[in-house]
Amino acid sequence: MSLSINTAKESNLALCPKCHKLNQLRDGDSHQKIQCVRCHGFFYQRKPHSLQYTLAWNIAALIAFIPANLYPIMIIYSLGIGDPSTILSGIGQFVDHGLYPIAAIIFTASIIVPLLKIAGLFLLVYRVHTGVRLRPDKHSKFYHILEFLGPWSMLDVFVVALLVAVVELGFITSVAAGPAINYFTLTVIFTMIAANSFDPRLLWDKKQSNE
Amino acid sequence: MSANIDTKQLIACQQCDALYDKPELKQGQSVKCIRCGSTIAERKVDSIERSFNWSLAGLFFLVPAILLPIMGVTLAGQYHHASLLDCILVLIDRGFFMIAILVFLFAIAVPIVRLFGAFYITYSFKFNKLKPSLLHFLRAFHHLDNWAMLNVFMLGIVVSMYKLLDDTDLSVNMGLFAFILWLISSTMASAALDQDYIWQRLEDEFVD
Known part of the structure; x- marks a missing residue:
């Protein structure tokens, strides 16, 4: 860092995550629970045990992602015969029909984004923990992309919910949700909580303590 | 580390914790953190x-x-x-x-x-x-x-x-x-x- 930047932590201040008010720490204990003078909410200077929480939610998301891909996410009944499809085979159907843009959107939202989020958060936790080749500017941008992408994975769940409701023509054709939809939703929620648990300020803290 | 820092005159970046003097913003202006590039404060129009x-x-x-x-x-x-x-x-x-x-x-x-x-x-x-x-x-x-x-x-x-x-x-x-x-x-x-x-x-x- 060419410019010497003072951080709030070094100045014995803590930023309220909700109302962005700087609070003064009493007697310099950086792990204490602080009550914000402006919004009266409780918070910590850094999210406590941020890395452990991120890692734990991340592992949970990874575990839930396995049944999410193995079980069928949607079962299409036509004339009484059920045709189950998993996330991947659903994408395959779009490719067969030549709907490449839609196939690409679903593939990105349901496969690439969850995996990228899980792998990316593992990487961030590892880098913060060890401090190896830590580039806070690059990594905090990366973290923002991950955070932004999170909710878009819900796409497949919403699609199934809509199809179940709309395609309801009795015996001729109907759509039912498969067991994978529960696991997939859990994956999405776990990765969102994992991303929320990560405190990007730790990247800069670690970098500064390394220098 | 003096005890009488005026917290009203300071703002910190939410993403990297860098501390700055609070700027006076007009409507439509925003400030970016020089360290991590994220927007620290923004004064929106109307x-x-x-x-x-x-x-x-x-x-x-x-x-x-x-x-x-x-x-x-x-x-x-x-x-x-x-x-x-x-x-x-x-x-x-x-x-x-x-x-x-x-x-x-x-x-x-x-x-x-x-x-x-x-x-x-x-x-x-x-x-x-x-x-x-x-x-x-x-x-x-x-x-x-x-x-x-x-x-x-x-x-x-x-x-x-x-x-x-x-x-x-x-x-x-x-x-x-x-x-x-x-x-x-x-x-x-x-x-x-x-x-x-x-x-x-x-x-x-x-x-x-």
């Missing part, structure tokens, strides 16, 4: 007025967006349509309670609460009815920041339309237009809400 009008529009479109059928299919002479609320009811009917609850939360409950929240806050500011309870209200409002997924649901509608176009007759109903308008107005309402300014005003009013 925030209260714009957010009030958008959230009013959003409240107007809310009921038709949820209750009117979004789309319908015709196959072998039979027609069936569904609204946003029908999605939830059918999922409950089929026993998918977890999905029903989550779709309800992300696509209906959280957006509604956020819209009413934005409306209530801007209403209080516009007509000068500030109450100390707004501090707690606004803090609770922030907890919902990440969990409104109307935009994702919109993409879901588009994708499922493509899926249905293939082997059924698809009809688009009024619910879809209401939903799009609801999506636009609630997005604009929360985008126009200048939270720094609101916190600052509330602080001047009620804290100390």
Whole structure:
């Protein structure tokens, strides 16, 4: 860092995550629970045990992602015969029909984004923990992309919910949700909580303590 | 490390914790952190007025967006349509309670609460009815920041339309237009809400 930047932590201040008010720490204990003078909410200077929480939610998301891909996410009944499809085979159907843009959107939202989020958060936790080749500017941008992408994975769940409701023509054709939809939703929620648990300020803290 | 730092004259970057002197911003100006490049503070143009009008529009479109059928299919002479609320009811009917609850939360409950929240806050500011309870209200409002997924649901509608176009007759109903308008107005309402300014005003009013 060419410019010497003072951080709030070094100045014995803590930023309220909700109302962005700087609070003064009493007697310099950086792990204490602080009550914000402006919004009266409780918070910590850094999210406590941020890395452990991120890692734990991340592992949970990874575990839930396995049944999410193995079980069928949607079962299409036509004339009484059920045709189950998993996330991947659903994408395959779009490719067969030549709907490449839609196939690409679903593939990105349901496969690439969850995996990228899980792998990316593992990487961030590892880098913060060890401090190896830590580039806070690059990594905090990366973290923002991950955070932004999170909710878009819900796409497949919403699609199934809509199809179940709309395609309801009795015996001729109907759509039912498969067991994978529960696991997939859990994956999405776990990765969102994992991303929320990560405190990007730790990247800069670690970098500064390394220098 | 002196004990008498004036916290009113300082701001810190939320992303990297860098500390700066508080700048005086005019409407439309924003400051970026020189270390990590994220926006630290922003003074939005006509925030209260714009957010009030958008959230009013959003409240107007809310009921038709949820209750009117979004789309319908015709196959072998039979027609069936569904609204946003029908999605939830059918999922409950089929026993998918977890999905029903989550779709309800992300696509209906959280957006509604956020819209009413934005409306209530801007209403209080516009007509000068500030109450100390707004501090707690606004803090609770922030907890919902990440969990409104109307935009994702919109993409879901588009994708499922493509899926249905293939082997059924698809009809688009009024619910879809209401939903799009609801999506636009609630997005604009929360985008126009200048939270720094609101916190600052509330602080001047009620804290100390």
